[in-house]
Amino acid sequence: MNIQPLEFEQPILELEQKLNDLKRRLSERNIDLTSEVGQMQKKIEATRREIYTNLTAWQRVQIARHTARPFFLDYIQQAFTDFVELKGDRLFGDDASMPCGLARIGGIRCAVIGQQKGRDVKENLLRNFGSPHPEGYRKALRVMRIAEKFGFPVVTLIDTPGAYPGVGAEERHIAEAIAVNIREMMVLRTPVVAVVIGEGGSGGALGIGVADRVLMLENAYYSVISPEGCAAILWKHRKHAPEAAEALKLDAAGLLEMGLIDGIVPEPLGGAHRDPTVAAANLQTAVLAALRDILEIPVEKLLAQRYDKFRKMGVFQE
């Protein structure tokens, strides 16, 4: 795949062009530049490492939104096996922005739910840019109920800019669909692991995000509002999105520090899209570790721990 570089990756891009020039000269003139090539490659690697270990919140948002980034169904292919999709909310329709189904991960059977974005216009028409309607949330709850009934754990992979803001979504009560999912997930009698794999867009994310273990990919973000939306309201202009991203503390490390998530899944250097296979392997390892942690906990204890975890979230003085 030809990966579109991000703006802040420009220094890497320039070095890569220099390397290509070097290689061309090498082949044209038949001179030995092996050591120069090696040095250049090292320099590229070092620059990439330098950039990627000092990412700003806004840069992470851009990585999280990269269209080459692995999406839900890519992880289903690479980190899960035996996926069977289950469609429809039994009420109104199916929602292709939120595929659900049964699958196995490391041999463990589970219900899987996630938001799916598209890579081109046609895909996005189908997937609605990963923005679910009420049907998506109601289908997700239906599938969670199956998991609860048969004692499967639930794994959700979150990647949405937010629930869809539309007339139909309001008419069919998107707010209620999310609220009911949040309430029911707080007391769902089976283990739940949630991973934010890209964008964790507010209520649209939390609607499948109440879990015993909430993980985030290293470059994913999770936020109460989009940085652009926040900037438009609190800075009076969308152009302040980078500052808003910083202020909102929406990155994985910041959220882990505040105790709002339980763990971070490392990404390959340069982001999950640079090596989707490694990204999927890391995700699988992390989900399996989380599942092993909670699968043996008796359900009453699990529910008490889940309640207490979210119960403690809040900072105030008395």
Place this chain on the structure above:
Amino acid sequence: MAIFKKPILRPRIGKTREMPEGLWTKCPSCGEVIHNLALSENLHVCPKCSHHFTLGSRERIASLVDPDTFEEIDAPLDSVDVLGFKAVSTYTDRLASYKKKTGLIDAIVTGTGKISGHSLGIGVMDFHFLAATLGSVVGEKVTRVIELATERRMPVVLVCASGGARMYEGVLSLMQLAKTSGALARHAQAKLPYIAVLTNPTTAGVMASYASLGDIIIAEPKSMIGFAGPRVIRETTHQTLPSDFQTAEFLEKHGLIDLIVHRAKMRSTLGDLLGYFSTK
């Protein structure tokens, strides 16, 4: 209302009509000029067209709860600028200015009391304070009043109004949706009734949690109620929105709420409903 004489207002060229400050309020719906005392005595409802003005939490409690039965809980809970949030202004400054302006500490008053003799836990959000946004303090107070009601086997009434989650608290504010909804799940498991009253406006994060989870959901007439803001919807869909879009009447038409109740009837309606659920 003929007790108060209306001021004579003459339109001036190039200027809108001037209002004598502090005494009179012009109804944004019908244009009626109402004396503030009359407005206050009428529960802040326009006597001419029934437009429901924003009602403060203290006045709301007085209008709903049996006299001398309300006992506030968790009054001192105070917000903290946990992220050190600085936009055009800082969260700390915003909090300070709203405290000064409203005399409130945050955007909700909670406690116990009685409605028509039925003991209950009640929370009333106050739109005057930072658009009644849902932050840690609101989330904690809502959760505590629900937990208290579960423990004492009491119904809960939450009078909602909100511009959404409190952005200044980042994901902490989002997690209040989980915390409050979890407390409601346990309250429901204990087979206790919860009534949500939606007032103008109730939106976004509060709608995506406790405002939508009532056994019974009541709205005040014409209240703006919805998840996404109309501007965002217009920009995303490029659609013309229905004229009654996201009003209480729109929600009633689409089957999303039980009842629309005039403010003057709210207390008796709640009393009647609580009577049905009462085990006494």
